[in-house]
Amino acid sequence: MVIVPEFLSENDYIGVTAPSDGNSDEGKLKKFDYGIKKLEKRGFKIKCSPDCRTSEKGRSALASIRAAEFMEQIEDREIGAMILAKGGDYLVETLKFMDFDKIRKNPKWIQGYSDPTGILHAVTVNSEVATIYGHNFAVFGNRKYTDDINSNLNLLTGGMRKYSFPNAGAGIFKEIDGERYFVQNGFDLVSTHFPNGKGVFSEFNVDTKNYVSTWNYEKAAANGKGKSTASAEGIMLGGCIDVLVLMCGTKYDKTREFIKKNCKEGVLWYFESFAFNSETLTLALWQLKEAGWFENAKGFIFGRPTFYHSGYKIKYEESVMASLEEITKDEEIPVFFNADISHYPPRMSVVNGVYGRFEVKRGSSKLMQKL
Numbered sequence: 605m606v607i608v609p610e611f612l613s614e615n616d617y618i619g620v621t622a623p624s625d626g627n628s629d630e631g632k633l634k635k636f637d638y639g640i641k642k643l644e645k646r647g648f649k650i651k652c653s654p655d656c657r658t659s660e661k662g663r664s665a666l667a668s669i670r671a672a673e674f675m676e677q678i679e680d681r682e683i684g685a686m687i688l689a690k691g692g693d694y695l696v697e698t699l700k701f702m703d704f705d706k707i708r709k710n711p712k713w714i715q716g717y718s719d720p721t722g723i724l725h726a727v728t729v730n731s732e733v734a735t736i737y738g739h740n741f742a743v744f745g746n747r748k749y750t751d752d753i754n755s756n757l758n759l760l761t762g763g764m765r766k767y768s769f770p771n772a773g774a775g776i777f778k779e780i781d782g783e784r785y786f787v788q789n790g791f792d793l794v795s796t797h798f799p800n801g802k803g804v805f806s807e808f809n810v811d812t813k814n815y816v817s818t819w820n821y822e823k824a825a826a827n828g829k830g831k832s833t834a835s836a837e838g839i840m841l842g843g844c845i846d847v848l849v850l851m852c853g854t855k856y857d858k859t860r861e862f863i864k865k866n867c868k869e870g871v872l873w874y875f876e877s878f879a880f881n882s883e884t885l886t887l888a889l890w891q892l893k894e895a896g897w898f899e900n901a902k903g904f905i906f907g908r909p910t911f912y913h914s915g916y917k918i919k920y921e922e923s924v925m926a927s928l929e930e931i932t933k934d935e936e937i938p939v940f941f942n943a944d945i946s947h948y949p950p951r952m953s954v955v956n957g958v959y960g961r962f963e964v965k966r967g968s969s970k971l972m973q974k975l
Contacts, residue, residue: 606957607711611762616684619677621653624719625692626664631804639745656689671701687741688716695722704730721843728956729862738953752950790969795948815967819939826921830967834938836903837961839867842874849888870902882914882923889927907945
């Protein structure tokens with residue numbers, strides 16, 4: 605049985621720790637501190653571990669230290685939710701030092717994206733605790749909180765009136781047929797590249813029209829602008845595929861066991877890719893498929909890729925379908941592209957381990973998760 609942690613209450617702290625990389629240069633530390641001040645002004649209380657303010661060769665500290673500081677916050681009863689400081693490359697090194705039994709006995713929201721996929725997926729499939737693929741703490745140092753940031757705070761607080769944000773239209777709690785859902789609408793305008801500015805507070809330009817598409821088997825291509833209509837539902841699992849493929853087949857990979865025990869409704873997978881090209885993306889999906897991860901799949905959601913490129917002039921969608929077509933075509937399992945799950949904002953906050961339904965109509969999307 606998957607544990608859904610309690611939402612943040614007025615007396616809870618948000619814990620910030622860095623099991624991946626931390627901050628060391630002056631500009632990033634300035635933005636980090638600004639994020640603390642902004643959240644404190646909104647009524648939140650913040651507790652940071654020392655590794656948030658250190659970084660050497662892509663790591664905030666030795667793996668054992670990073671894990672110890674993470675576990676210290678897990679066992680800290682004042683902390684109601686944990687937001688990881690930032691991404692990086694080496695979080696998986698900490699998994700050997702994590703105590704998944706203690707995490708299950710002290711369930712709290714753990715949130716991050718990119719490299720933090722390593723701990724989010726591991727906690728959900730090993731400890732059977734729901735986690736959030738959402739924002740790292742760095743985003744809370746932005747000068748302006750966009751709808752996706754505000755809706756993420758609504759999620760962490762369970763929509764408590766004191767913390768609710770009137771412009772958080774992208775994510776609110778609703779009661780549907782007697783069940784409580786967190787409902788997020790996709791965004792019309794998105795970012796497709798990193799900021800050109802050099803300043804630490806340089807923010808993304810959200811200026812590109814986005815359409816969520818589905819794969820069209822007759823045309824062997826993704827449906828064009830505004831033509832997609834489809835839906836899929838199941839227990840949601842996923843994250844940054846660059847990290848997930850590293851975990852596949854290791855002793856921390858309890859994915860198949862988790863699915864058999866907790867996903868009778870099937871699995872609705874979601875992925876985003878950071879540095880993968882056409883070859884590595886196709887082969888990563890092949891590896892997850894051959895490892896049995898997709899045996900009970902009911903749908904696949906792919907976010908906007910970050911640095912995708914191809915030496916063979918293969919489109920992103922074609923790279924995906926090279927591995928997925930044989931298991932999606934026969935069972936009519938939908939495959940979605942360009943969802944708001946990406947290193948490029950705005951991004952939805954996806955809860956791992958709980959039921960979700962993803963709908964696309966004329967290129968616009970909606971995600972509903974039962975909480």
